[in-house]
């Protein structure tokens with residue numbers, strides 16, 4: 001995804017059967033290559049894995065931008 005994958009949005013490379021369409025290909029993003037899966041992130045089923053991802057996304061969400069101060073005058 002050219003500007004990164006927004007939280008809560010499935011990657012466009014995810015196939016209907018939840019596989020990576022880029023797996024094993026040089027176009028696969030470096031961040032995906034560097035991820036080392038661990039049992040704690042997979043859980044015992046898909047729902048537990050999705051809950052882990054959602055938690056990670058919430059904890060790494062960029063801070064909301066403050067509105068610009070109104071101009072004095």
Ligand code: SF4
Pocket residue numbers: 011012013014019020021022023028029032
């Ligand atoms: S491994 Fe990376 S490119 Fe592949 S589906 Fe997951 S997020 Fe997308």
